[in-house]
Amino acid sequence: xxxxxxxxxxxCNCGTNIxxxxxxxxxxxxxxxxxxxxxxKENLFTCSESGVNEIKEGIKNNNLNRVVVAACTPLTHEPxxxxxxxxxxxxxxxxxxxxxxxxxxxxxxxxxxEATQKAKDLVRMGVARASKLEPKDRITAGVIPSALVIGGGxxxxxxxxxLANRGFKVKLIEKEKKLGGLVKSLYKxxxxxxxxxxxxxxxxxxxxxNKNINVFTSTEIKNVGGYIGNYKVKAENDKxxxxxxxxxxxxxxxxxxxLSPEGLFxxxxxxxxxxxxxxxxLKNDGISQYKNFxxxxxxxSRNNERxxxxxxxxxxxxxxxxxxxxxNPESKIFILYRDLQAYGTTNEETLRRAKINGIRxxxxxxxxxxxxxxxxxxxxNEILGKELLIPADLIILATPLVAPEDNENLSKKLKVTLxxxxxxxxxxxxxxxxxxxxNGIYVCGTAHWPASTEESTTQALGAAARSSxxxxxxxxxxxxIVSSVYYEDECRGCGLCxxxxxxxxxxxxxxxxxxxxxxxxxxCRGCGICGASCYRHAIRMNHFSDEQIKAQIRAFLEE
Amino acid sequence: MCSGRIDPxxxxxxxxxxxDGVFCGGCLLGExxxxxxxxQAQGKILLTQLALKRAGISPERLTIKFMSSAEAxxxxxxxxxxMDKIIELGRIGKAENLSENELKLKLEAVRNALEGxxxxxxxxxxxxxxxxxxxxxxxxxxxxxERMFKEVVMDEVDLQEILLRLKNKPSSVKExxxxxxxxxxxxxxxIANLKKMxxxxxxxxxxxxxxxxxxxx
Ligand SMILES: Cc1cc2nc3c(=O)[nH]c(=O)nc-3n(C[C@H](O)[C@H](O)[C@H](O)COP(=O)(O)OP(=O)(O)OC[C@H]3O[C@@H](n4cnc5c(N)ncnc54)[C@H](O)[C@@H]3O)c2cc1C
Numbered sequence: 001x002x003x004x005x006x007x008x009x010x011x012c013n014c015g016t017n018i019x020x021x022x023x024x025x026x027x028x029x030x031x032x033x034x035x036x037x038x039x040x041k042e043n044l045f046t047c048s049e050s051g052v053n054e055i056k057e058g059i060k061n062n063n064l065n066r067v068v069v070a071a072c073t074p075l076t077h078e079p080x081x082x083x084x085x086x087x088x089x090x091x092x093x094x095x096x097x098x099x100x101x102x103x104x105x106x107x108x109x110x111x112x113x114e115a116t117q118k119a120k121d122l123v124r125m126g127v128a129r130a131s132k133l134e135p136k137d138r139i140t141a142g143v144i145p146s147a148l149v150i151g152g153g154x155x156x157x158x159x160x161x162x163l164a165n166r167g168f169k170v171k172l173i174e175k176e177k178k179l180g181g182l183v184k185s186l187y188k189x190x191x192x193x194x195x196x197x198x199x200x201x202x203x204x205x206x207x208x209x210n211k212n213i214n215v216f217t218s219t220e221i222k223n224v225g226g227y228i229g230n231y232k233v234k235a236e237n238d239k240x241x242x243x244x245x246x247x248x249x250x251x252x253x254x255x256x257x258x259l260s261p262e263g264l265f266x267x268x269x270x271x272x273x274x275x276x277x278x279x280x281x282l283k284n285d286g287i288s289q290y291k292n293f294x295x296x297x298x299x300x301s302r303n304n305e306r307x308x309x310x311x312x313x314x315x316x317x318x319x320x321x322x323x324x325x326x327x328n329p330e331s332k333i334f335i336l337y338r339d340l341q342a343y344g345t346t347n348e349e350t351l352r353r354a355k356i357n358g359i360r361x362x363x364x365x366x367x368x369x370x371x372x373x374x375x376x377x378x379x380x381n382e383i384l385g386k387e388l389l390i391p392a393d394l395i396i397l398a399t400p401l402v403a404p405e406d407n408e409n410l411s412k413k414l415k416v417t418l419x420x421x422x423x424x425x426x427x428x429x430x431x432x433x434x435x436x437x438x439n440g441i442y443v444c445g446t447a448h449w450p451a452s453t454e455e456s457t458t459q460a461l462g463a464a465a466r467s468s469x470x471x472x473x474x475x476x477x478x479x480x481i482v483s484s485v486y487y488e489d490e491c492r493g494c495g496l497c498x499x500x501x502x503x504x505x506x507x508x509x510x511x512x513x514x515x516x517x518x519x520x521x522x523x524c525r526g527c528g529i530c531g532a533s534c535y536r537h538a539i540r541m542n543h544f545s546d547e548q549i550k551a552q553i554r555a556f557l558e559e
Numbered sequence: 560m561c562s563g564r565i566d567p568x569x570x571x572x573x574x575x576x577x578x579d580g581v582f583c584g585g586c587l588l589g590e591x592x593x594x595x596x597x598x599q600a601q602g603k604i605l606l607t608q609l610a611l612k613r614a615g616i617s618p619e620r621l622t623i624k625f626m627s628s629a630e631a632x633x634x635x636x637x638x639x640x641x642m643d644k645i646i647e648l649g650r651i652g653k654a655e656n657l658s659e660n661e662l663k664l665k666l667e668a669v670r671n672a673l674e675g676x677x678x679x680x681x682x683x684x685x686x687x688x689x690x691x692x693x694x695x696x697x698x699x700x701x702x703x704x705e706r707m708f709k710e711v712v713m714d715e716v717d718l719q720e721i722l723l724r725l726k727n728k729p730s731s732v733k734e735x736x737x738x739x740x741x742x743x744x745x746x747x748x749x750i751a752n753l754k755k756m757x758x759x760x761x762x763x764x765x766x767x768x769x770x771x772x773x774x775x776x
Contacts, residue, residue: 437593496683500595527563527564528563529561529595531564532563532564532565533599533682535676541560544560546566557573
């Protein structure tokens with residue numbers, strides 16, 4: 001038998017935040033007339049201790065089986081009110097929040113009557129939805145306390161160390177023979193110009209010594225199955241051995257590579273080289289025979305083909321220009337640039353130092369690219385408005401960092417997204433910058449976007465911290481606001497829902513009745529795309545079901 | 560929940576219950592927390608607009624706008640513009656020149672069409688068609704998708720409207736053609752489809768214009 005609805009409505013004044021701009025007593029009075037409502041209480045502050053107690057007492061004394069609070073936003077106080085319900089013995093998902101502050105009193109400060117009317121509409125809708133709410137249990141699943149870090153550059157090394165030092169087991173997978181990534185090929189690292197090789201070797205040694213880290217070089221990921229807390233990863237090394245790991249969380253730190261300079265500005269690898277070759281020459285004292293240096297920035301970047309800025313090339317060039325000057329004060333260095341990325345106080349300072357030390361900066365535009373000729377570079381100086389002929393013994397092209405082609409492949413295995421340039425795409429640029437949209441997988445370093453080692457390391461520590469939340473807790477708990485294949489008989493196993501799911505939370509499984517969709521509840525983030533798309537209406541969205549939303553719509557349109 | 564949760568059936572719930580306009584708001588395209596949710600919403604809104612239009616109801620009564628949570632001004636602007644539009648159109652049915660009964664029937668037909676398997680399948684497959692192509696690896700442009708939508712929507716909405724009309728009252732092709740202001744060959748085509756599906760049958764074969772009715776369950 002269906003239980004009889006006993007709905008309690010609590011209307012908050014929020015001091016004067018609500019009460020000052022609309023007629024709260026009238027809204028409360030009106031609430032009493034709504035179907036199913038048996039108890040109404042006006043609060044000065046529903047979120048205060050006394051307010052919360054009034055909810056609890058209201059539930060107990062009136063046998064309430066639904067609670068509606070008309071106050072502020074779920075972001076601020078939903079947990080408070082849900083907890084109050086729970087403490088009074090009511091399932092927290094039988095609670096409904098109506099926002100009459102941000103969405104009403106605050107935006108209609110000069111229309112008291114209309115605001116009051118709107119608040120009534122909102123409460124009526126909330127009560128209608130509350131009538132259709134169902135009790136739900138929070139969903140929990142265990143987390144294997146072990147992390148997989150893919151990529152052994154500075155980012156991967158830093159993330160692995162951070163997790164290992166906190167006691168978690170880490171599997172570090174590097175596809176090359178040696179750890180270290182791009183930094184291994186550098187001479188010095190700006191801003192402090194520390195020795196790149198010493199720095200990276202120290203990190204590598206720390207990693208190798210750490211008992212919590214297992215390093216697998218010359219190894220590549222073959223397959224990734226499972227979901228947050230419980231990934232099954234298959235990898236293979238160059239000897240053809242298959243490795244299997246049970247993993248709780250995954251960090252992607254696969255870095256980037258530089259664009260090949262082939263075909264750009266008469267590149268020949270001898271007189272015209274790229275920045276990595278210059279780093280190598282600096283390392284091996286290979287620049288003493290040159291006097292006139294010209295660096296061309298944005299070589300092959302910020303054009304139609306590659307619109308983005310690679311962010312690290314300006315500073316790498318300025319760094320190396322200064323290092324050349326240090327070794328050979330007589331040298332003449334021109335840096336041809338389009339815009340300069342010297343952000344932050346230290347970089348600004350380095351740029352200033354470069355100018356003081358006589359390094360010349362010449363601005364060119366994409367319309368008039370510099371031309372490399374025998375022993376000279378011809379460039380149209382945008383600022384002077386005239387052409388310059390610069391003598392050059394060594395020409396260095398700063399080509400951008402680009403996404404490795406392999407990203408395509410690995411991203412599919414991980415079921416994470418790439419951006420239009422092939423770099424890994426975070427879940428949200430501001431709210432979740434280190435997470436992937438798929439729960440349990442994180443990104444850091446130049447795998448995500450061109451970044452300096454400092455930025456990469458910061459991100460690596462952040463990603464380690466983010467992922468460690470799950471490792472530390474040993475379980476993941478998710479709101480039961482997930483989809484479910486509620487009408488399983490309707491499901492034809494077409495896989496449309498699985499293909500549209502942005503969280504990869506739907507798998508197709510064999511059942512005695514044929515292939516059916518199945519929701520992996522811990523992976524589901526409750527967006528509702530699957531339910532809205534299932535052509536046979538087999539999927540139901542828990543806690544935001546069609547019936548609940550339709551009840552709200554109908555209540556709004558009631559005359 | 561995401562704008563991708565918007566099921567055309569929810570939108571039609573509002574229209575059927577007397578809404579004069581429905582405004583959907585979503586995050587900026589490309590900035591969806593659920594990656595593709597707002598694109599899904601966009602497709603579903605487009606489909607719903609086409610269906611409304613086919614039924615003679617102004618598609619301007621439905622809109623979707625994208626903005627970030629930090630763009631209050633944009634939100635206010637979009638909502639105000641939409642309100643102005645709806646006020647200009649007036650109560651639903653009025654601008655459309657439809658009697659109350661006709662409006663109800665048309666909205667029901669649109670709802671049934673949008674809740675039906677065919678349209679849901681088509682809109683659901685839109686992403687795949689646009690991104691990875693169909694079985695023959697033909698990728699569809701937004702324009703081609705819209706054209707395809709239009710054709711399927713036309714069939715489905717007409718079909719549902721005929722079905723509802725026949726449920727109310729057995730009619731001849733000529734009568735339906737007049738009521739729906741559609742050429743009789745179109746009506747005939749849909750009737751043939753409905754007959755194939757076993758949903759309608761002839762009631763009375765005598766006379767020059769036979770009457771059709773729905774099949775009793
Ligand atoms: C010429 C040049 C000069 C620079 N100078 C400076 C500087 O002075 N200061 C500064 O701060 N930054 C500098 N940078 C930037 C610096 O190199 C990067 O910030 C840094 O390399 C980022 O580290 P990472 O670990 O994210 O990526 P990477 O160093 O690219 O490391 C990624 C690692 O992942 C591995 N990998 C890739 N794919 C896979 C896979 N599928 N499976 C397993 N492993 C994989 C790679 O083999 C590599 O070892 C410079 C860059 C260039 C190109």
